Amino acid sequence: MIRTEQFIYTPREHEEEAASNSYVMSMVAIIAGLPLPIFNLIATLIFYLGNRKSTFFVRWHCTQALLSQFTLVILNSTAFWWTISIIFWEKSWDNYFFAYLLTVIIVNIAEFIATIYTAVQTRKGIHVAWWFYGTLTNLVCKPRI
Amino acid sequence: MKKQVIIEGILLALLFLVTWIGLAQVDWLRILKVETVTSKTEKKLGDIFLETFKKSDQEINNLQVTRGIDSIVQHICHANGIDFNRIKTHVLLNDQVNAFALPDGHLVIYTGLISKVANQEELTGVICHEIAHIELHHVMKKLIKEIGLSVLISLGSGNASGEILRESTKLLSSSAYDRKLEKEADIKAVDYLIQAQINPDHFANFLDRLSENDDRMYAYLGWINTHPDAKERAKYITSYSHSKGNRYLKILSDTGWQALRDGALR
Numbered sequence: 001m002i003r004t005e006q007f008i009y010t011p012r013e014h015e016e017e018a019a020s021n022s023y024v025m026s027m028v029a030i031i032a033g034l035p036l037p038i039f040n041l042i043a044t045l046i047f048y049l050g051n052r053k054s055t056f057f058v059r060w061h062c063t064q065a066l067l068s069q070f071t072l073v074i075l076n077s078t079a080f081w082w083t084i085s086i087i088f089w090e091k092s093w094d095n096y097f098f099a100y101l102l103t104v105i106i107v108n109i110a111e112f113i114a115t116i117y118t119a120v121q122t123r124k125g126i127h128v129a130w131w132f133y134g135t136l137t138n139l140v141c142k143p144r145i
Numbered sequence: 146m147k148k149q150v151i152i153e154g155i156l157l158a159l160l161f162l163v164t165w166i167g168l169a170q171v172d173w174l175r176i177l178k179v180e181t182v183t184s185k186t187e188k189k190l191g192d193i194f195l196e197t198f199k200k201s202d203q204e205i206n207n208l209q210v211t212r213g214i215d216s217i218v219q220h221i222c223h224a225n226g227i228d229f230n231r232i233k234t235h236v237l238l239n240d241q242v243n244a245f246a247l248p249d250g251h252l253v254i255y256t257g258l259i260s261k262v263a264n265q266e267e268l269t270g271v272i273c274h275e276i277a278h279i280e281l282h283h284v285m286k287k288l289i290k291e292i293g294l295s296v297l298i299s300l301g302s303g304n305a306s307g308e309i310l311r312e313s314t315k316l317l318s319s320s321a322y323d324r325k326l327e328k329e330a331d332i333k334a335v336d337y338l339i340q341a342q343i344n345p346d347h348f349a350n351f352l353d354r355l356s357e358n359d360d361r362m363y364a365y366l367g368w369i370n371t372h373p374d375a376k377e378r379a380k381y382i383t384s385y386s387h388s389k390g391n392r393y394l395k396i397l398s399d400t401g402w403q404a405l406r407d408g409a410l411r
Contacts, residue, residue: 087289092282096165098173103165132153139146 002114007127011057016125019061022047023119026065041073056143061122063141068133072111079104187285191249197314198253202237210236213397213405217269220396224341232276244271245318246278248285259409265402270348277333283326291316331378335386344393345386353379
């Protein structure tokens, strides 16, 4: 699910720090934004916008962090509104609801661990690409000529 | 590159779906004891609310009344595959034209309603409507929506204040379910009536008559006040029940019905 790749150039110290921070940002947002999942996305988006004119290494990792947050926001929002609909709009509890909650929790934990690992590795200058998100980032984030 | 993104995306979505559906095969409701907690709380709440009503209104234990009401409820339950023991009927001495469902299958009927209906079919229609609320789990849904699950649990465990109990009691007897739930209960009631071979037109007539009557006497009509848009409801009940059944019967004999009424009015 996570692969270490050779980046097209060797990033400098300040690039490693900024790229690593994009993951730290989304991690802090996960902790702060648990009740309202949209905070994760907003925090990562702000960090992405602040670094969109930065070097390729930083932009690449900000984009990967941002894209991964989109999926989490959709999954967490669905869980949030499903729970609200049960409490306020007379929907009933069922096994699919609890299974969904558990799956979303597993995804959040996996994402959390992957984020910590990637933040540490990126800080060391190691380029870490995630399954699907890394490939997608390669597609949308290109080096400036 | 695009093809690789699509393949990886589909695989990721599949992994999510397989995990979700796989976990859904586990009986979480049983493991987390959701049903047990809910039914225990519901039972306690039903007992608490019933006791509160019985404190202000005396329960009628006249055999003519209880046997008559039980015969009606038993006939409806038997015809519709409902567990008769789940419906606990109570007739309370009160002039209000009212009937309502409480948690844990308690069905309260005021003597005022028995005296105001024109015939046993009208009373059966109202009883079917309330049984529908019970069977469709509307009572707990309404309580959870209006006062919240945490308050209900504290009420069930005896930790809530008297004020909360008073408000909740008032909510159950004197405020309506929302329009969607009322319609659901009306339609279900018509189904019950038809299955039990009771003419549903009488239920519609009851609603229609009460909605049209602006006599001062009717200002005290609890059931109709808590069930607004009676005229519209009478219309869709008639329309829904149209050509659904044609062989009707009476649950109680004329003397049995008269005895029930006399017992309630005494």
